[in-house]
Amino acid sequence: MSLPALRLITSALFLIITTIFLRATYILSRRQQKPSPKTGPSHILIVLGSGGHTAEMMSLLRDLDPKRYFHRTYIVSSGDNFSQNKAGEVERTIQTKFRSETKGKEKGRVSEEGMVDSETGIWEVRVVPRARKIHQPLFTTPLSSLWCLLNCFYALYGSSRSSKVAKGQYPDVIVTNGPATAVIVILSAKVLQFFGVAPLEKLKIVYVESWARVRSLSLSGRILLGWGVCDRFLVQWEGLARRLNGNGTRKRVDWEGFLVG
Numbered sequence: 001m002s003l004p005a006l007r008l009i010t011s012a013l014f015l016i017i018t019t020i021f022l023r024a025t026y027i028l029s030r031r032q033q034k035p036s037p038k039t040g041p042s043h044i045l046i047v048l049g050s051g052g053h054t055a056e057m058m059s060l061l062r063d064l065d066p067k068r069y070f071h072r073t074y075i076v077s078s079g080d081n082f083s084q085n086k087a088g089e090v091e092r093t094i095q096t097k098f099r100s101e102t103k104g105k106e107k108g109r110v111s112e113e114g115m116v117d118s119e120t121g122i123w124e125v126r127v128v129p130r131a132r133k134i135h136q137p138l139f140t141t142p143l144s145s146l147w148c149l150l151n152c153f154y155a156l157y158g159s160s161r162s163s164k165v166a167k168g169q170y171p172d173v174i175v176t177n178g179p180a181t182a183v184i185v186i187l188s189a190k191v192l193q194f195f196g197v198a199p200l201e202k203l204k205i206v207y208v209e210s211w212a213r214v215r216s217l218s219l220s221g222r223i224l225l226g227w228g229v230c231d232r233f234l235v236q237w238e239g240l241a242r243r244l245n246g247n248g249t250r251k252r253v254d255w256e257g258f259l260v261g
Helices: 003-032 052-060 081-101 138-161 180-194 219-227 238-245
Strands: 042-047 069-077 109-111 114-117 121-128 173-176 204-208 232-235
Touching: 042 138, 042 180, 052 081, 069 081, 069 138, 069 180, 081 121, 121 138, 121 180, 138 180, 173 180, 180 204, 180 219, 204 219, 219 232, 232 238
Parallel strands: 042 069, 042 173, 069 121, 173 204, 204 232
Antiparallel strands: 109 114, 114 121
């Protein structure tokens, strides 16, 4: 390799590394700023797992106010009919509860995006491929995870285009309790923010560790806590919170008691 070519490659790498460093520094400084409280309706994105993850999430959403979270997007993995049906079930509960308080209102209409209603907003289900299927060979996992990541980009972008809160606005908050798909969804959200596609004040991450994790975090929890990408990281056992926070001055996780039941 000639000397001029080597200098050109070195300069390009230096420019890329410097740009990444400056962008990361800017994002971290913005995260440390206290966000201004949102007063209007919000867009919430909920990542559903399978089995116990979905059951716990349904319990977390039992008191969700549709007037506050006017747009509700559910992300499920392909083939997970259980979670998709549960999303419809929790929405029926929300609609029934709200309708009992506002009698005589006209019911919403069903569209390709889900249920659209002038009073309770819109809810939709978006399906992404699994990052890794049961018994899938490990050597094929990187490719399936990449395919899942690309579809998560599309799901987040699609949810912004269908927003009834503000057209073209990404979800205000992502709520998850630990399914594997959640890690890919959160990674895609952070990539979109890093490259300036999604604004930094959107896509706030709220992670709620499973009630079953008494002494240690799940794999998803360990990954997300290690990355430091969550705006709120909640555990449901005080002993686990003490173990993770230790005697340090910086609180890593929050404990608010049992959140499911």
